[in-house]
Amino acid sequence: MLAVPPAVLAAALAIAPTPRARAEGKQDRGCETCSDSNSAMNDGDKVFVVSASGLRYLDLKVGDGAEAAPGKRAVIDWVGYTAGYQAKKIESTRETDEPFVFTIGGGEAIPGFEEAVAGMKVGGVRRIEIPGELEEKLGYSRDKALRYNVGPKPTSFGGQRTLDFVLDNQTLRDFNRTLLFDIRLSALR
Ligand SMILES: *[C@@H]1O[C@H](CO)[C@@H](O)[C@H](O)[C@H]1NC(C)=O
Ligand SMILES: *[C@@H]1O[C@H](CO)[C@@H](O)[C@H](O)[C@H]1NC(C)=O
Numbered sequence: 001m002l003a004v005p006p007a008v009l010a011a012a013l014a015i016a017p018t019p020r021a022r023a024e025g026k027q028d029r030g031c032e033t034c035s036d037s038n039s040a041m042n043d044g045d046k047v048f049v050v051s052a053s054g055l056r057y058l059d060l061k062v063g064d065g066a067e068a069a070p071g072k073r074a075v076i077d078w079v080g081y082t083a084g085y086q087a088k089k090i091e092s093t094r095e096t097d098e099p100f101v102f103t104i105g106g107g108e109a110i111p112g113f114e115e116a117v118a119g120m121k122v123g124g125v126r127r128i129e130i131p132g133e134l135e136e137k138l139g140y141s142r143d144k145a146l147r148y149n150v151g152p153k154p155t156s157f158g159g160q161r162t163l164d165f166v167l168d169n170q171t172l173r174d175f176n177r178t179l180l181f182d183i184r185l186s187a188l189r
Contacts, residue, residue: 048129055115055138056129065122066188070105073189074117078152082166084132084178091152091159099186100152110150112138113183120185132177139179140167 048056068074077099080090093099102108104117112130115138120126130139140163141147147167154160166177 048127051115053111053115053138054131054134055112056131057116058127059124060127060182061123061125061184063121063124063185065124065185067121068104068117068119068185068188070118072104073101074104074185075187075189076100076102076113076117076152077184077186078181080152080154080163080179080181082162082177083129083180084176085166085172088162089159090163090179091154091156096155098155101189102151108150109152110139113152113181116181116183117185120183122185122188125182125184127180127182130179130181132172132174132179135167135177135179142167144168 048058050056077093079092079094082088082090100109100113102113105114109117110130112128116126116128136142140150144164147164154163163179166172166179169177
């Protein structure tokens with residue numbers, strides 16, 4: 001079970017298009033309908049699909065724009081939570097107006113993001129969970145010196161401290177280190 005309260009998830013889904021994403025002129029019609037799509041929190045809701053890597057994912061909204069492809073620059077709006085530990089928010093690009101931009105297949109994003117974005121279309125929103133036990137494989141490095149060589153890196157001190165707390169705490173159980181992200185492919189360049 002996710003530890004993220006439904007209200008938190010509902011807020012997470014209301015990812016507004018950033019001015020920058022709009023300025024890029026891609027066919028993103030915003031995310032106003034996202035909160036209707038799903039949360040996997042209630043009985044009868046869709047459940048996460050588990051990929052071969054162990055990444056858990058769920059399409060909250062299937063995009064209808066261009067499809068992600070290696071070499072393209074993906075403009076990502078995201079919300080992240082320490083889902084297994086107090087469900088604290090790491091970051092919301094809705095609040096920072098700083099989307100995470102990375103070259104697909106270029107080793108600039110954590111593997112869980114790379115995997116999630118492959119196969120998405122512009123306008124789509126995909127929820128992923130990186131299980132704590134797969135953190136090194138799909139998420140961030142335990143090594144602080146290497147950790148933010150790949151993104152997304154929280155822009156705020158508080159957000160980074162929240163994430164680092166979970167990644168650095170040696171006594172936490174694996175299931176308390178699970179991370180959840182809602183990822184919206186806002187544009188492709
Ligand atoms: C750790 O995970 C367990 C099982 O999901 C949960 O009940 C507990 O509240 C979590 N601890 C914290 C501090 O969030
Ligand atoms: C690690 O997490 C545990 C459980 O919440 C907490 O009691 C402890 O203070 C944390 N350790 C550090 C170094 O923050």
